[in-house]
Amino acid sequence: MLLLLSQVISDFDMTLTKFAHKGKRVPTTHNILNNKLLIDDDSTVKMKELFNTYYPIEIDASLNPEEKLPYMVEWWTKVHDLLIQQRIRKDEMARAVRESNAVLREGCSAFFDCLAEQRVPLLIFSAGVGDILEEVIRQNHVFHPNVHIISNYMDFDHTGVLQAFKGQLIHSYNKRAGALSHGATLRELHGQPNVLLLGDSLGDLSMADGVSTAQNILTVGFLNDQVEERKESFLNSFDIVLLRDETMDVPNAILRFIVSSEISKVHREK
Numbered sequence: 372m373l374l375l376l377s378q379v380i381s382d383f384d385m386t387l388t389k390f391a392h393k394g395k396r397v398p399t400t401h402n403i404l405n406n407k408l409l410i411d412d413d414s415t416v417k418m419k420e421l422f423n424t425y426y427p428i429e430i431d432a433s434l435n436p437e438e439k440l441p442y443m444v445e446w447w448t449k450v451h452d453l454l455i456q457q458r459i460r461k462d463e464m465a466r467a468v469r470e471s472n473a474v475l476r477e478g479c480s481a482f483f484d485c486l487a488e489q490r491v492p493l494l495i496f497s498a499g500v501g502d503i504l505e506e507v508i509r510q511n512h513v514f515h516p517n518v519h520i521i522s523n524y525m526d527f528d529h530t531g532v533l534q535a536f537k538g539q540l541i542h543s544y545n546k547r548a549g550a551l552s553h554g555a556t557l558r559e560l561h562g563q564p565n566v567l568l569l570g571d572s573l574g575d576l577s578m579a580d581g582v583s584t585a586q587n588i589l590t591v592g593f594l595n596d597q598v599e600e601r602k603e604s605f606l607n608s609f610d611i612v613l614l615r616d617e618t619m620d621v622p623n624a625i626l627r628f629i630v631s632s633e634i635s636k637v638h639r640e641k
């Protein structure tokens with residue numbers, strides 16, 4: 372285990388996954404469910420309309436998080452209700468993920484592998500759909516034992532049909548409440564007070580709020596969209612801001628630096 376890094380806390384959609392790939396938007400975990408395998412034609416149109424209505428609000432630089440919050444609750448609730456109505460089948464989800472264009476950032480596998488090798492816990496804190504998130508990382512062979520996930524999980528009935536979502540809803544702007552309510556999990560994961568936090572939204576900055584003893588949090592913000600409009604607020608809030616960067620080069624460089632510093636320290640002490 373690394374002494375200089377006790378835990379990584381990361382958002383998932385558009386942070387560990389790419390924002391765009393080969394000129395096309397990469398689907399979020401919710402959008403992976405927008406597949407004719409799982410839902411009917413009217414619902415695919417409806418989900419797209421909801422995305423086109425609410426996503427611009429989510430990233431609107433002229434609105435503060437309090438102003439966005441009711442719209443986010445509305446978006447998530449409408450989509451979850453629609454998915455429940457569509458009686459999504461658990462056994463079709465792996466195929467939906469395989470058929471999707473979900474793609475992790477370049478260098479993301481190396482990032483997951485290095486954390487696993489060094490036994491650093493990786494907490495993925497996502498307002499997406501946990502079951503889909505798990506399938507994406509499983510299909511990319513990076514669902515290592517050090518990975519822990521807090522997200523919106525589906526509740527299936529005994530025949531494997533979606534009947535509800537479990538627990539308190541997590542959306543982009545209530546991660547603080549989620550972090551505090553999962554405080555026990557977070558505390559259990561930390562050992563030393565150094566945390567690396569990765570996100571693509573100002574709402575992600577509160578993901579470490581449940582780690583009460585985290586003294587040093589290095590925050591990295593991926594600014595993917597509405598870059599000029601949001602640049603100032605990102606620069607004021609994150610320690611490092613990456614503009615339209617589809618890679619994990621910077622987080623990987625931070626990890627390499629920490630690992631090599633610890634190796635040199637061990638050699639010096641011998």
Ligand SMILES: Nc1ccn([C@@H]2O[C@H](COP(=O)(O)O)[C@@H](O)[C@H]2O)c(=O)n1
Pocket residue numbers: 382383384385399400401402422426429446447450496497498499543
């Ligand atoms: N119906 C929805 C609701 C949300 N999204 C997007 O998913 C992202 C949430 O996941 P994180 O891993 O980033 O926390 C969020 O930023 C929304 O843009 C969606 O596509 N459909």
